[in-house]
Amino acid sequence: MRVFVTGATGFIGSAVVKELIHAGHEVVGLARSDKGAAALHAIGAEALRGSLGDHDRLRSGAAEADGVIHLAFDNTFMDVAGAITDDLHAIEAIGDTLAGSGKPFVMTSVTTMVTSLGRPATEDDQGQDGSPGLSRSTAENMAIALAERNVRSSAVRLAPCVHDTISQGFATLLAEIARQKGVSAYVGDGANHWPALHRLDAAKLYRLALESAPAGSRLHGAGEEAIPFRNIAEAIGQHLNLPVSSISPEAAEDHFGWLTPFVIMDNPTSNAWTRKRLIWEPAEPTLVADILGQ
């Protein structure tokens, strides 16, 4: 397939591009800089210059492809509302272009929109009020609805820590806080759970979704389904040679700031349906192994 990939220059996108090329697909990646375009050429992809706001570029990239994978997102956390709006408009532009084509469209969502159910979330569960990632559910629902317009759309809900030994998503943010505060903390008994996903397992999941996800499916990008938060805090403390300590819920906001709702969420995430339906077998190292650099 000729695949148009947004976010192709990013941490996850660059792994997805390599995975696609390795599997025999052609890739055209969205690049908003010369550096990004050069990086894409270096790994055997073409580059389409433009940003998420260039909807004509998104439309032409989608029109000329056999399928689209959408990973671009402003992950700086400087303007989350703006990033969400840009995402919605980009999905609209790509979706309108693909409507009626039957082509695959794989978009990026988050597991953190379904938390604190008292059981592992399944792919059938929709965004829950009070969940810290709920703001991304509108984009997910918009993409899923494209199935009714003959787009083979799917949403990959990524765990908060997509990781390798260099970067670990939200766990990297936790490590920065631990360095600043001189302690790696967890709240209460730290028994709440986070899922996690290795970057290379993520890349395989996106390729498999492109190739065979059913129209309108939600997929769980969770290689590990439920890691006790305390284990993550302990690994960070061990790696940074810092003490590890429990803090009270009242002290959490002062310690973790805007990350607090994520730190205290319980986000166990079943991957059973996704693994079975796509024949996906996550096989890469665990989050704790990558934090420890093992």
Ligand SMILES: NC(=O)c1ccc[n+]([C@@H]2O[C@H](COP(=O)([O-])OP(=O)(O)OC[C@H]3O[C@@H](n4cnc5c(N)ncnc54)[C@H](OP(=O)(O)O)[C@@H]3O)[C@@H](O)[C@H]2O)c1
């Ligand atoms: N990493 C994780 O642990 C994690 C966890 C959960 C969800 N996610 C989600 O996964 C997706 C990819 O994350 P990532 O970790 O790969 O992020 P990343 O390394 O920050 O990459 C973001 C990608 O989006 C591109 N981008 C950002 N704003 C853009 C804009 N306005 N126009 C065009 N391109 C733009 C970036 O281009 P440049 O190279 O030019 O900057 C880059 O290719 C995001 O939706 C993110 O929220 C990631």
